[in-house]
Amino acid sequence: MIIRSEGSHILFHLVSIMASDLRRLARLCLVVLFVLPCSWRTGNAWISSTRPSRRPIRVSRVAHAAATALPLPDSLQRAEVMLKQKVDAYVAALKREMEPLLSRQETEALARFLYKFVQLKSQKKLLPLQPMLGMAYRTLLPALPADALASTGLAMVYSGLREGSAWQELGNRIAAGPDGFNPRALAELAWSFSEVRYARAEVFRILQSKMHGVKQRADYQERSIFSWACGNLGFNASGVFGPASYTVDSQLAQSLWTRVKSFSSMPPNEMTTVALEPFPVMLMHRALPADVCASMIRKADEEALWESSTVVSSTTSQLPLQHVRTSATATFNLPHHEEDETLNAIRGWAAETLGLPAEYVEPLQIARYGRGQEYKKHVDWRPANFNGLHIFGQRVATILVYLNTLPEGAGGETEFLALNAKVRPVQGSAAIWTNVNSQGVPTMETSHLANPVLQDGVIKYALNIWVTDKPYPNRTWICWR
Known part of the structure; x- marks a missing residue:
């Protein structure tokens, strides 16, 4: 009797564990099924196509709503809040350091700062730092004049910065078509993008359009560098200055x-x-x-x-x-x-x-x-x-x-x-x-x-x-x- 009682108790305990696991498995399956990036009908079609020999599985809308409304564990939610706060704090610190350098167009000082940033990222393998620089640029660059944008591009090149989000934000700022560009700034920007192989057609269309408007003020060096940088990425600048003569004086x-x-x-x-x-x-x-x-x-x-x-x-x-x-x-x-x-x-x-x-x-x-x-x-x-x-x-x-x-x-x-x-x-x-x-x-x-x-x-x-x-x-x- 004692053995049978203990056996029954153990069996009951195992069944309880299995039932609990099955409930968890069912909830997980519901989440997987309905978090897929497809509509309700598409989801059913996908299930049907993968299991053609069976009748398509249909889950009630109530179960679907319950599954998708499942909250994350409290520990993850707290970690998300803390992570966002830390990211915001880091981006704010980046902005405080860079804002005076950008506004004063201190190219060398900014290049040194970015170089240290790149070295820190590479030495400690802090990959999450990459998009944070882009996040800082997203709010800093719109306030900069054209000359400051050009010096920023030069500093990024000199520092060895090749991270995508920062260049993407600089490209976005140029694509917005800001005014006030002079030939020198346009040549510097074109050269900077060329050095990192940032071949975004929209950006170079804007740069060439701006240069066309000020080409009468461009000197020989500015014309040469702008033409070379555009051509280096496949954007011929002959429409701006005309083709170069291959004959000699x-x-x-x-x-x-x-x-x-x-x-x-x-x-x-x-x-x-x-x-x-x-x-x-x-x-x-x-x-x-x-x-x-x-x-x-x-x-x-x-x-x-x-x-x-x-x-x-x-x-x-x-x-x-x-x-x-x-x-x-x-x-x-x-x-x-x-x-x-x-x-x-x-x-x-x-x-x-x-x-x-x-x-x-x-x-x-x-x-x-x-x-x-x-x-x-x-x-x-x-x-x-x-x-x-x-x-x-x-x-x-x-x-x-x-x-x-x-x-x-x-x-x-x-x-x-x-x-x-x-x-x-x-x-x-x-x-x-x-x-x-x-x-x-x-x-x-x-x-x-x-x-x-x-x-x-x-x-x-x-x-x-x-x-x-x-x-x-x-x-x-x-x-x-």
Whole structure:
């Protein structure tokens, strides 16, 4: 009897637990069924389609209302209230810190603050902080004038901030179409959005519309940067300023032709005339010392600058086209390269050789060719539909310095098709030619190719020095403030 009584008690207890669990399960099922983002009829249809062999389940409206009205546990509700209070307090603190920096347009101070914010978020992995910055911007940005919006964008770029909600709020503010923009602010905003790849069509439509209204007051730098930034994201600015001319000032072109042709009078041990017509090509025999040539290759190796070579497309981008150019390239365009004495000395020598300012020389680039690698027929000048013409200008001349010597029969020659002439790589020598005719028009007659290297174990290194018709922008062009 005692055993039976205890067994009955245990059985009753188990049944009670199961009943309780079933009630909880039923309530959970009701919640799942009716919290689904679909209508009553859609919900029934969904149930029917998933269980076609059974009659569709129908739950009374009373049960539906009871299920959807189930309150969250008190502990969760209290936690929600506390969380909202903490978020509000954090956003308020952000606003207090940023408001004076934004209103006074203290770009550097704001950049430092945002940089610390980004570092804190990344180091402690505080992902919830990301949308809070956007929440702070949502109330701060509408009160800012156009100039302050531009300085805010610059500070966000300089700080390394790439978080989406902050840029979204800045984009929303621009899309609202505020007044008072000047060309400088528009160029800064376009550049900032371009740097973080924020390609929102509505925003750039507003920016271009605003720039069109003030373009008469825009200087060369503002026009160039605005056009480049728009084109970098696929929004061509030719409708604002008109297309950039791919031809060159005729006086500059004539002066360049005269300069290059004059090299033909130099002694044969210093200069060889490859051709004078249809365009001048000269070969300078001792352009750079052997130790400088070796140091350039070593610098590219030590800094791990080698990448697959690219070809200029009709946009500002560089496209890898393996069937055209199969070499590797190392471009010296990092910020510290602007202070490099060797690089600056080479750029200065190239500019002096052609009688142009050193600012007209692009960042130096080394091309590396192994066996079978080549650069098929191409020209160095930029096409008329290249968006970057507004800022980078046209390549008026090329100086190609060979950094090592290739043995006879190893290939790798630079071949000028219209001249039926080849130049074999010899360390320190430099081929010099113009890319435009004497009237300043780029010509296909300057087509050339880099023949493939033919021998195993042979590597060709050549330094590309391209000279343009206007100052080439360096890193300082974005640091206006």
